[in-house]
Amino acid sequence: MSTTSSLRLGALALCIAALSTLAACSKTPDNTSVDARTSTPDQIAHGRYLAKAADCAACHTSPGGAPFAGGVRLGSPFGTFYGTNITPDPVHGIGKWTAAEFYKALHDGVTPDGQLYPAMPYTSYRTMTRADSDDIYAYLMAQKPAAVPNLKPDLKFPFNMRFAVMFWNMLFLKDSLPDASVGTSADWTRGKYLANALGHCAECHTPRGAFGQMNGAKALHGSDLGRVVPPDITPAALVARGWTGADLQTFFATGISRQGPAFGEMHPVVYLSTQYLSPGDLRAMSVYLLGDAPPPPTPVQPGSADAAQVAAGRNTYVAVCAGCHGLGGEGKPHVSVSMQGSSTLRQADPHNMLVAMLDGVEASAFPGTESLQAMPAFAKTLNDEELAQLANYLRLGWGGQPGDVTAAKVKALRDAPSH
Ligand code: HEC
Numbered sequence: 001m002s003t004t005s006s007l008r009l010g011a012l013a014l015c016i017a018a019l020s021t022l023a024a025c026s027k028t029p030d031n032t033s034v035d036a037r038t039s040t041p042d043q044i045a046h047g048r049y050l051a052k053a054a055d056c057a058a059c060h061t062s063p064g065g066a067p068f069a070g071g072v073r074l075g076s077p078f079g080t081f082y083g084t085n086i087t088p089d090p091v092h093g094i095g096k097w098t099a100a101e102f103y104k105a106l107h108d109g110v111t112p113d114g115q116l117y118p119a120m121p122y123t124s125y126r127t128m129t130r131a132d133s134d135d136i137y138a139y140l141m142a143q144k145p146a147a148v149p150n151l152k153p154d155l156k157f158p159f160n161m162r163f164a165v166m167f168w169n170m171l172f173l174k175d176s177l178p179d180a181s182v183g184t185s186a187d188w189t190r191g192k193y194l195a196n197a198l199g200h201c202a203e204c205h206t207p208r209g210a211f212g213q214m215n216g217a218k219a220l221h222g223s224d225l226g227r228v229v230p231p232d233i234t235p236a237a238l239v240a241r242g243w244t245g246a247d248l249q250t251f252f253a254t255g256i257s258r259q260g261p262a263f264g265e266m267h268p269v270v271y272l273s274t275q276y277l278s279p280g281d282l283r284a285m286s287v288y289l290l291g292d293a294p295p296p297p298t299p300v301q302p303g304s305a306d307a308a309q310v311a312a313g314r315n316t317y318v319a320v321c322a323g324c325h326g327l328g329g330e331g332k333p334h335v336s337v338s339m340q341g342s343s344t345l346r347q348a349d350p351h352n353m354l355v356a357m358l359d360g361v362e363a364s365a366f367p368g369t370e371s372l373q374a375m376p377a378f379a380k381t382l383n384d385e386e387l388a389q390l391a392n393y394l395r396l397g398w399g400g401q402p403g404d405v406t407a408a409k410v411k412a413l414r415d416a417p418s419h
């Protein structure tokens with residue numbers, strides 16, 4: 001699992017002058033406090049479940065480090081952020097905080113020491129209920145304190161001006177996130193809470209504007225964050241790649257479905273978070289993504305193409321890919337994944353497929369005892385033309401996409417600054 005996540009955040013300070021007259025929009029939470037010592041085992045257990053669903057560990061537990069002791073490095077175009085120590089240590093962690101202060105951090109991004117950067121996704125956690133925040137607080141306060149000092153973010157000017165985030169918040173901190181699907185059922189409503197308030201799916205899957213803010217008009221339409229990019233997960237896009245509610249549940253529970261594995265930054269989302277959701281919650285999240293009346297999944301329509309182009313791609317596939325993915329693209333259980341039905345191949349934009357071919361995919365553990373070996377990188381063994389032909393063979397044969405990948409497109413991705 002990679003230790004660096006990429007985030008794209010607000011270009012905070014640019015709008016200060018224009019905004020300094022606006023009134024703060026944040027609501028001040030009430031002051032009721034929950035004392036960890038009086039919290040019940042049920043509350044702590046529920047807090048543990050919520051902390052998994054909200055994936056606090058992804059940014060607050062370093063691989064090999066003490067739980068929630070911080071130090072996770074988060075790259076962004078604005079510089080580097082570090083997840084902080086949120087253990088009950090009174091000096092380095094949040095041991096002196098009240099439950100009300102904790103809620104204010106999740107809801108407004110404001111701590112007893114000042115303003116947090118939106119690298120901490122309070123833009124999503126803002127919709128979390130006070131009761132759920134209190135349960136997460138009770139759970140964290142029941143953890144072992146770790147005396148691990150925090151690392152200061154290393155940001156470029158003007159993003160290093162913490163106070164400017166206040167102005168960013170006035171403009172962009174919203175009380176609710178827009179929906180990409182339509183529904184009113186109990187599952188849909190629960191799924192909305194799971195995806196938005198807890199799972200903060202929109203932080204990666206919604207494109208961002210010039211100030212790093214989520215573009216609400218394009219909720220879950222996919223973004224250009226990171227090397228493997230988060231695809232469009234609106235209902236229309238999901239069914240166009242063959243997803244059903246049952247497949248989504250399998251994907252979130254196990255990390256591997258008929259559409260392929262969770263890889264790139266989606267892998268830790270499944271591994272650290274969604275695999276722990278109850279079957280009912282997984283169903284609810286899938287209902288929220290597809291809506292109460294999901295359109296039927298679209299079958300793959302193989303494209304027609306110029307025989308010479310397909311033959312060249314086919315030869316490369318047989319020579320270097322078929323050993324693992326099968327001559328007919330059928331994959332091998334526990335060894336590799338299927339190319340037939342792969343949602344990566346079915347994306348209109350070949351970006352993620354080309355990145356998988358150029359960079360390979362690291363060996364990954366999946367929930368339970370499943371694991372997959374690494375897929376090798378082919379950047380050094382195949383040239384741009386060979387990779388383009390191969391990509392077009394895969395798109396036409398199994399992706400239902402046109403064979404329009406050019407060598408120039410491959411070269412651009414090969415040369416792109418990594419991460
Ligand atoms: C995407 C990464 C990410 C996730 C997920 C995340 N955090 Fe954070 N969190 C951060 C970063 C980065 C900071 C420090 C921000 C800064 O320097 O302003 C932070 C800061 C905090 C702080 C302030 C600590 C202090 O000492 O000021 C608290 C409290 C906190 N997070 C709690 C949580 C909880 C609880 C969860 C899960 C519900 C969570 N975070 C999930 C990235 C994350």
Ligand code: HEC
Nearest residue numbers: 199201204228229230231241261262263264265266269343
């Ligand atoms: C840290 C960024 C990040 C977060 C947070 C995140 N995703 Fe993803 N997601 C990705 C990336 C990158 C991919 C592409 C790689 C892949 O398909 O596994 C992806 C892929 C997916 C896919 C597969 C799409 C396809 O057609 O192959 C689904 C479904 C999905 N995410 C749903 C979610 C949901 C639901 C959440 C919230 C619980 C979520 N994601 C949170 C980054 C993220």
Ligand code: HEC
Nearest residue numbers: 260261263320321324335336342344356361364372373375
């Ligand atoms: C040594 C075995 C091996 C070889 C050779 C190999 N792959 Fe893979 N491939 C894998 C495995 C295993 C995964 C899944 C890795 C994971 O998610 O942990 C994978 C994942 C992928 C993915 C992304 C996941 C998806 O479902 O879309 C694509 C695309 C892909 N391979 C295409 C290719 C192509 C094209 C070639 C030939 C250039 C190739 N692979 C060669 C083993 C292999």
